[in-house]
Amino acid sequence: MSIRDWPEGERPREKLLTRGADALSDAELLAIFLRTGCVGLSAVDLARMLLDEFGNLNALLSADKTRFCRARGLGEAKYVQLQAVMELAKRHLGERLQREHVMNSPSRVAEFLQAELRSCRQEVFGALFLDAQHRLIAWEKLFFGTIDGASVHPREVVQRALHHNAAALIFAHNHPSGVAEPSEADRQITRRLQDALALIDVRVLDHLVVGAGYSVSLAERGHL
Structure with a gap:
């Protein structure tokens, strides 16, 4: 029918x-x-x-x-249409965050980061750079591959924070397995970045681990 x-x-x-x-x-x-x-x-x-x-x-x-x-x-036409729709959704979420105090809308932050990272087939580590009112300045994907203590470089993160004149950051990375449970390496990286950014008076507000359709906040887990 x-x-x-x-x-x-x-x-x-x-x-x-x-x-x-x-x-x-x-x-x-x-x-x-x-x-x-x-x-x-x-x-x-x-x-x-x-x-x-x-x-x-x-x-x-x-x-x-x-x-x-x-x-x-x-087919290819449907693939192109889908990629366009998904990119429009990402840009829409990003524009909303630019107008808002992101800590007042954690669900929108999570939606944006899930849209950016959930389809990545390798681990990607990125950051939301925020102004003093915690509004979005920029989102950048910083490191690619297996995310561990050797592949995430605090010096480069500090340089990007200074470039954007950011007052605070929210980190995020994906687990391609789909399981968003933070590892001990995730917690160690977060502490190293906190210590490095504290030297230039930039706060780390959160670190989200993105899985298949959901994310886990290290701040909510008490690791920040």
Whole structure:
């Protein structure tokens, strides 16, 4: 049965317009993005099949171009559209943070950092540089690869903080495994950076570890 034959209140687009986007399931949201199904499958059926094939929504959104384009009902045009949508979402979140005191909106900080880091296939260590009112000045990805005490250099972080005339920083890095539990190395790096930045009167407000769809705050864990 085509989606056009469904009761109006069950059609994804109409449901979104009347009840809001958060009322839709992952499959329904994906169906709106897909727009059409394929032979024998409605857009919602195709969306459900894709979610089963990739395992979850995050895995589908994070898939590389080759795997994404191989899947039924997708292709290069859909890949380009998806990358554009995700980049728009990142920029929207970043612009909101620039207007706000970030410590008053920790959930938006987490959303922004998850959008920036969750799809990275290697570990990436970055920082939010903040002004004296804790508004966002800049976000930078600083170090790549296996993040440990040898690969994160406090001197370079201090140089970037001085470059941006930052008053405070929030660090973040991802765990490509999807498990966001902080390690002892994560805690040690944070302490080293705190000590280095204290010499120039720059505060470290938090360090978030980003996993698959969620993040863990070292500040909330009492490590700052």
